[in-house]
Amino acid sequence: MVAGEVSGDLLGASLIRELKKQHPGAHFEGIGGPAMAAEGFYSLVPMERLSVMGLIEVLGRLRELLKLRRDIVKHYAVDPPSAFIGIDAPDFNLALAKSFKDMGVLAVHFVSPSVWAWRADRVKKIATQVDLMLTLFPFEVSVYREHGMRVDCVGHPLADEIGFDPSHSDARRTLGVRECQTLAVLPGSRDGEVRRIGPVFAATVAGLLARRPDLQVLIPAATPALAERLRALFAGQSVTIVEGQSRTVMAAADALLLASGTAALEGALIGRPMVVGYRLNALTGWWVKRLLTVKHVALPNHLTAQPYVPEFLLGECRPERLIPAVEQALDGDNQAAMTAFAEVHRSLATHAAGRAASAISAVLARTL
Known part of the structure; x- marks a missing residue:
C-alpha cells in the first residue's frame, strides 16, 4: 500500500x-x-x-x-x-x-x-x-x-466517521472557546499550500476583524511546524491557533474559509456554510486552467444539484473577493445548503x- x-x-x-x-x-x-x-x-x-x-x-x-x-x-x-x-x-x-x-x-x-x-x-x-x-x-x-x-x-469513509450536526456547542466546549460568532480558517495541510494561500487568508481575516472585532477566528494546524508558520502569518491578529483537531474546529464554527480539497468535503459532511479559496504556483495554475473541463473545483459543488460553495481560484483568490463572501456565509440564510449537505452525507455514508x-x-x- x-x-x-x-x-x-x-x-x-x-x-x-x-x-x-x-x-x-x-x-x-x-x-x-x-x-x-x-x-x-x-x-x-x-x-x-x-x-x-x-x-x-x-x-x-x-x-x-x-x-x-x-x-x-x-x-x-x-x-x-x-x-x-x-x-x-x-x-x-x-x-x-x-x-x-x-x-x-x-x-x-x-x-x-x-x-x-x-x-x-x-x-x-x-x-x-x-x-x-x-x-x-x-x-x-x-x-x-x-x-x-x-x-x-x-x-466515503469520512461520511461514516462524521456525524452531520449543524450545532456547535459540544465542539466549542471541547476547545474551550467562546460562544460567539466563529469563523474557522483552514489554509491547507501542506507547507506549500500555507505559503501560497496563507498570506491571502491572513489579509482576509484582518479585513474581517476590522469590520467585526467580536468575530472569533479559529485556525487548525496539521503539524507543530505549520502551527509556527501560521502564528507568524497571523501575528498581531486576534486569532486562536489550534494544533490538530481540524474537524473539531470546523464543527465549532459558524462558517469556514478554506483551501479546496478534502477539508471542503468535511465541512459539508459536518454541515457548515463555507467559502473556498485556492492558489497555485503561476505556471501550475496556467497549466491546470488550460486542462480544466468543469466549472467548479470544490467537491461539495459536484455532489449537490446546484453549487452552494463560493469558489475563488487562482487570481480571483483575493481578500476583496473573499471578505464579502465570508460575511454572506456567516450571516446569510444557509438552509438550502444545509439540506443539500445532509443528503450528501446520507448518500456517502x-x-x-x-x-x-x-x-x-x-x-x-x-x-x-
Whole structure:
C-alpha cells in the first residue's frame, strides 16, 4: 500500500482495519503515515517524501520521486505481494500500479483521480495500469465503465466517521472557546499550500476583524511546524491557533474559509456554510486552467444539484473577493445548503472501508 498525504493515510488506516477482519493473517507494508502505522503497517520510507503538490514543485523533486518508485519496484520484484493498493497520489501510484500488474500482482487504486475534472484522456491509460478502481463518489463510476474497467463506488469513509450536526456547542466546549460568532480558517495541510494561500487568508481575516472585532477566528494546524508558520502569518491578529483537531474546529464554527480539497468535503459532511479559496504556483495554475473541463473545483459543488460553495481560484483568490463572501456565509440564510449537505452525507455514508475491503477480497479470490 502506498499513501502520499494525511488524507490518504487516514483512508489507508480504515482500509487496513477492514482487510484485517477478512484476512486476519495479512501483512501490510509500503509507504504510509502514522494512522496506518497504528494499524500495524510498516512504512519503508517516511510518507512525507511523497507529500508534494503542483507542477513546479514535482519537477523540483522529480529525480528523487522516480528513484523512489524504482526502488519500490525493485524491492518487491524479489517477493511480490498478493496485491498493491495505491491510495490517491495518482501521478506516483498509477505508474507504480502498472509495474505491479506486470508482475502478476492485483493492482488496485483507491480514490479515483479527477478525470471528470481535467485530463479525461487519462482513463485509457489507467485502464492498462489498474485491475480495480475504487471510487468515493457515484458520479465517478461511468467514465471507467465506458472503458471496460472493473470499478466499484464504495462511498466515503469520512461520511461514516462524521456525524452531520449543524450545532456547535459540544465542539466549542471541547476547545474551550467562546460562544460567539466563529469563523474557522483552514489554509491547507501542506507547507506549500500555507505559503501560497496563507498570506491571502491572513489579509482576509484582518479585513474581517476590522469590520467585526467580536468575530472569533479559529485556525487548525496539521503539524507543530505549520502551527509556527501560521502564528507568524497571523501575528498581531486576534486569532486562536489550534494544533490538530481540524474537524473539531470546523464543527465549532459558524462558517469556514478554506483551501479546496478534502477539508471542503468535511465541512459539508459536518454541515457548515463555507467559502473556498485556492492558489497555485503561476505556471501550475496556467497549466491546470488550460486542462480544466468543469466549472467548479470544490467537491461539495459536484455532489449537490446546484453549487452552494463560493469558489475563488487562482487570481480571483483575493481578500476583496473573499471578505464579502465570508460575511454572506456567516450571516446569510444557509438552509438550502444545509439540506443539500445532509443528503450528501446520507448518500456517502455506506461503510466505505468495509465495501472497499470486500471489493478487493472478491477480486483477490478470483486471481489467487
